[in-house]
Amino acid sequence: MPPLRILVTGATGFLGPYVQGALAARGYEVVTTARSGGDAMVDLTQPGMVAAVLEALSPAFVLNLAAMAKLGDCELDPERAHRTNAQLPGLLAERCGDRLLHVSTDLVFDGRSAPYDERSATAPLSVYGGSKVEGEEAVVRLGGRVVRLPLLFGADARGRGASSSVRKALREQRIVELYTNEYRTPLHALDAAQGLAELIALRRCPQILHLPGPERCSRWELARRLCALHQLEAMPLVPVECQDGLRPRDVSLCGTWQARRSLDEMLEDA
Template identity: 60%
Template structure:
């Protein structure tokens, strides 16, 4: 296979830089778009903007990450969440079909019947989860492909992602409560990005797939493991119970894909 030109939307987000690096590492050419940077720094919601970006950058394939990804922002403004998550995804899927891979989330599930495999039916609790579930449907309706991601972590100079947020709290000496009763299967963003690139370049890849991290852990356990691995003080964090009805208690993922390294190995690079 020759080098392909792959568009990463949401390139300036937490996962975006990992995805762009993974495209290059796989020997392909990356083109990038987000509101704040990339080859096309635009608001993709603006009229005609998706067509303009596609015509300008002429990608062979798309890894679609751009989204309103903060749960609280989605709850505050459902129409904005629907536009950024469902409508925008459909705009790319209409143009690219199976040459599009859209990032969805484990939060499309309600957490009552984990672990979830690829055949499980979405049952979202939050606006974020609901708009992502709607995006999945619309994307698949145009033959596009969907990857459901778990909680992601890894170094980030802006403190985004699960472990960078912990490190930021440590350096700011800001006490932080961490849920003991919300379980996910966290994954290093570099591992997620490499798997997504491998999937999008494979024309025979699955339509919907999961990228489960190596273990089911709570946020509190994740912090304990990070601190143990790096000799950091766990007493900066406090175990707390989550009572938020919008946050599913266990959205552990199962899937055909297996991580190639352990959670502790991933945390050592976090």
């Protein structure tokens, strides 16, 4: 039998290459799309583009990573955030139904009653969180599945992700301010990608699933542990209290899925 063809949208992002590797390792044929690269280099929010890409690449399954994923960008351009994070997942779900796995975020929660499991009520504080909630709701309504990811880290040539951005700043000898009071359950992008690849293979699976990292941890603690494990000079790291009302204080996730590596093992590899 020929390998199952999976379309990964948002393939040029931070998580994209990890996901492509994890799917290829499981024997899937991977086809990709993004605005700046991939097999189909398109803006999926343009009229007719979802249908055209699905027709051209005819995937058996779609993993949607395409997103406007920066909190500040979404506040500046809420309309684009809505098109990308809310409407696009709905358009994909309309055509793919249960052949769609859509990636969402822990920032759909307000941070006041962590830890959050899959049945917890969403209460986004930001345009980003709100647009992701709308996307989730459309996908669930149309029979697709949603996976919520926590803060991701891991190596990235462009300095994206929670650990790579710290490393980049240290290389450039910049001061890095890190929040001591913003708690997440950080996960290495490799473990997230392997989790997503596992879920595609599972036919019977809840419509909403969390992939929490192994520990609750602040951004400050994460960076300090990264520096300690890799003997990096931690002096430029500055602990600061987050006062930003758009950033929930504690969006630790919990659920039935469990990471296979400890946080230190993941950080060794970041």
